[in-house]
Amino acid sequence: MTPQPDPGGHFGPYGGRYVPEVLMAPVEELEKAYLEAREDPAFQAELAGLLRNYAGRPTPLSPARRLTESLGGARIYLKREDLLHTGAHKINNCLGQALVARRMGKRRIVAETGAGQHGVATATVCALLGFDCVVYMGTEDMRRQRLNVFRMRLLGAKVIGVASGSRTLKDAISEAMRDWVGNVGDTYYLLGSALGSHPYPMMVRDFQKVIGEEARRQILEAEGRLPDAVFACVGGGSNAIGVFHAFVPDAGVQLIGVEAGGRGDGPGDHAARFRGGCPGVLQGAYSYLLQDEDGQVSLTHSVSAGLDYAMIGPEHAWLHDRNRAEYTAASDAEALEAARLLSRTEGIIPALESAHAVAEAVKRAPAARDAIFLVNVSGRGDKDIDIYRENFTELDEA
Amino acid sequence: MTRIGHLFERLRSEGRKGLIAYITAGDPEPARTPALVEALVRGGADLIELGVPFSDPIADGPVIQRAGERALAAGTTLAVVLEIAAAIRRRSEVPLLLFTYLNPVLRYGLDRLASDAAHCGIDGCLLTDASVEEAREYAAAMHRHGLDTVFLAAPTSTERRLKLVARYSTGFVYLVSRTGVTGERDSLSGAVAPLVRSVRAITDLPLAVGFGISKPEHVAELGRQVEAVVVGSAFVRLIERNHDNPSLEIQLESFARELKHGFGAAA
Numbered sequence: 234m235t236p237q238p239d240p241g242g243h244f245g246p247y248g249g250r251y252v253p254e255v256l257m258a259p260v261e262e263l264e265k266a267y268l269e270a271r272e273d274p275a276f277q278a279e280l281a282g283l284l285r286n287y288a289g290r291p292t293p294l295s296p297a298r299r300l301t302e303s304l305g306g307a308r309i310y311l312k313r314e315d316l317l318h319t320g321a322h323k324i325n326n327c328l329g330q331a332l333v334a335r336r337m338g339k340r341r342i343v344a345e346t347g348a349g350q351h352g353v354a355t356a357t358v359c360a361l362l363g364f365d366c367v368v369y370m371g372t373e374d375m376r377r378q379r380l381n382v383f384r385m386r387l388l389g390a391k392v393i394g395v396a397s398g399s400r401t402l403k404d405a406i407s408e409a410m411r412d413w414v415g416n417v418g419d420t421y422y423l424l425g426s427a428l429g430s431h432p433y434p435m436m437v438r439d440f441q442k443v444i445g446e447e448a449r450r451q452i453l454e455a456e457g458r459l460p461d462a463v464f465a466c467v468g469g470g471s472n473a474i475g476v477f478h479a480f481v482p483d484a485g486v487q488l489i490g491v492e493a494g495g496r497g498d499g500p501g502d503h504a505a506r507f508r509g510g511c512p513g514v515l516q517g518a519y520s521y522l523l524q525d526e527d528g529q530v531s532l533t534h535s536v537s538a539g540l541d542y543a544m545i546g547p548e549h550a551w552l553h554d555r556n557r558a559e560y561t562a563a564s565d566a567e568a569l570e571a572a573r574l575l576s577r578t579e580g581i582i583p584a585l586e587s588a589h590a591v592a593e594a595v596k597r598a599p600a601a602r603d604a605i606f607l608v609n610v611s612g613r614g615d616k617d618i619d620i621y622r623e624n625f626t627e628l629d630e631a
Numbered sequence: 632m633t634r635i636g637h638l639f640e641r642l643r644s645e646g647r648k649g650l651i652a653y654i655t656a657g658d659p660e661p662a663r664t665p666a667l668v669e670a671l672v673r674g675g676a677d678l679i680e681l682g683v684p685f686s687d688p689i690a691d692g693p694v695i696q697r698a699g700e701r702a703l704a705a706g707t708t709l710a711v712v713l714e715i716a717a718a719i720r721r722r723s724e725v726p727l728l729l730f731t732y733l734n735p736v737l738r739y740g741l742d743r744l745a746s747d748a749a750h751c752g753i754d755g756c757l758l759t760d761a762s763v764e765e766a767r768e769y770a771a772a773m774h775r776h777g778l779d780t781v782f783l784a785a786p787t788s789t790e791r792r793l794k795l796v797a798r799y800s801t802g803f804v805y806l807v808s809r810t811g812v813t814g815e816r817d818s819l820s821g822a823v824a825p826l827v828r829s830v831r832a833i834t835d836l837p838l839a840v841g842f843g844i845s846k847p848e849h850v851a852e853l854g855r856q857v858e859a860v861v862v863g864s865a866f867v868r869l870i871e872r873n874h875d876n877p878s879l880e881i882q883l884e885s886f887a888r889e890l891k892h893g894f895g896a897a898a
Contacts, residue, residue, distance in 0.1 A: 258787035528738030
């Protein structure tokens with residue numbers, strides 16, 4: 234069964250459209266425009282052209298020979314979203330949504346960003362297609378990711394600091410939504426993950442599912458059979474739903490989502506929604522949410538800013554409840570170690586987010602002789618070099 | 632019928648318009664809220680919206696966001712707001728409407744909240760992010776315990792949605808004066824009159840209009856079109872600026888009175 238939301242945007246009980254009435258007309262207008270675009274061959278052809286000639290698709294599926302040897306178990310393949318323009322899978326979604334925005338006649342795009350990767354991808358696409366671009370970013374994240382703030386500005390975007398709440402991603406999303414509510418006439422809200430009100434979780438998945446479609450073809454070519462397990466990190470869950478989606482009907486393929494285990498199991502120490510969360514409503518969707526006993530959204534922690542969010546995308550909640558996908562968590566320390574291992578065995582420095590997926594595959598590979606593992610390397614590690622330096626101080630001496 | 636229904640009946644029979652005041656419960660601290668509400672009522676507020684603070688208030692502008700942060704820092708939970716309501720109810724018959732987001736209510740439990748709210752003397756509930764599509768269970772729970780459910784209608788709402796808003800609303804329908812978040816504005820958009828016409832064509836429920844209303848002139852202008860006018864951020868800002876000023880209650884009372892006089896100007 235291919236999971237599709239119902240007309241109200243529900244994946245089982247999850248998802249939906251929990252937005253203030255003032256946002257209802259804009260999300261309905263967006264849904265209509267997107268459904269038309271999806272059926273339009275000219276739209277799909279233009280998007281395919283941009284993905285190929287600008288973003289760099291298809292991305293390779295690399296056999297990880299030395300990593301496989303070093304673990305002595307499953308044969309590991311890496312889906313190389315890290316090789317895309319701007320360094321991560323985020324560009325797939327940004328190109329798709331920006332074309333929708335153009336169809337809708339919008340001239341201004343607003344977006345949120347946590348670590349800055351979605352903001353950079355949005356600013357890039359706005360430069361390419363000629364939109365005014367405003368990116369909301371928590372002031373705490375701006376401090377931690379100064380280089381990405383500068384990249385966005387170099388690309389012509391206006392970056393606005395958000396000093397409310399926890400000053401991180403969820404506050405940036407709220408502020409971007411407020412901007413959209415007040416400027417719906419000319420403004421498009423380009424949400425970066427498979428989160429928020431319908432139609433975003435469905436639309437973002439549709440723009441990311443190319444990852445799994447390519448990977449499925451590539452692994453069949455390379456091995457003549459499907460993988461035993463597919464690994465992806467899960468923040469909001471856009472790269473994970475992207476790589477999982479084509480494999481959902483393949484019952485023999487295990488789908489493994491890896492959340493941020495952070496620095497411990499206490500409240501505020503991690504972002505593992507299936508470990509400490511329960512269903513709730515945040516920013517337009519009903520899904521698993523880290524919250525306190527009074528229904529206030531909890532603070533989260535991860536060494537990786539891209540996984541540091543209190544809610545998981547609603548389609549993942551549904552895959553979880555149906556036992557079609559398994560969700561686990563890797564700690565900060567495990568992700569850092571996996572990043573070092575991948576760097577040394579394969580010459581690939583992954584993004585810290587992607588390193589969580591690598592960590593889980595590394596954990597399971599030795600016991601999985603004859604198995605084939607497919608790991609989505611959703612982004613490259615350039616943006617995380619400062620964090621790697623802080624954590625591998627011994628490499629920084631001399 | 633709740634106190635809200637009786638209020639609108641009384642307003643109609645007396646040929647008056649109603650002033651609805653929003654404040655965030657627990658701002659600056661829970662123990663102060665009953666006295667602030669009493670001051671608003673002395674100044675002429677006919678109905679009080681008690682805001683329950685939520686960590687991620689996507690529909691609110693900066694003034695009410697800050698009030699929510701202060702209230703949360705002072706330990707204001709939904710259970711505390713119910714206690715505040717009970718304290719107000721011991722001394723006053725002013726209609727009380729809980730105003731919040733869905734998540735704290737889901738966590739508390741829909742049926743448990745409806746039962747406890749009714750017990751504490753609350754008359755109804757407005758959840759800004761409970762769209763009519765997702766509201767069936769919530770509305771059923773509230774109605775089972777005799778509480779009103781108020782929904783928002785916006786200038787951008789389609790006719791199909793306005794019909795759903797009218798179907799699920801009891802007590803009154805809350806019209807949003809313009810698109811955007813809560814907060815004061817110098818002038819109000821011209822979108823209210825067409826919205827009032829569209830909603831009147833669908834329902835006989837009383838109408839209140841809110842968002843951006845902060846001056847007696849706004850009250851005068853809108854009072855000609857609807858049964859009640861909601862003022863929120865302007866009161867909340869007064870509380871923010873004067874929370875340690877002993878004259879805060881007097882200021883709230885006289886500002887409410889000044890706004891209420893706006894209706895007189897319309898007559």
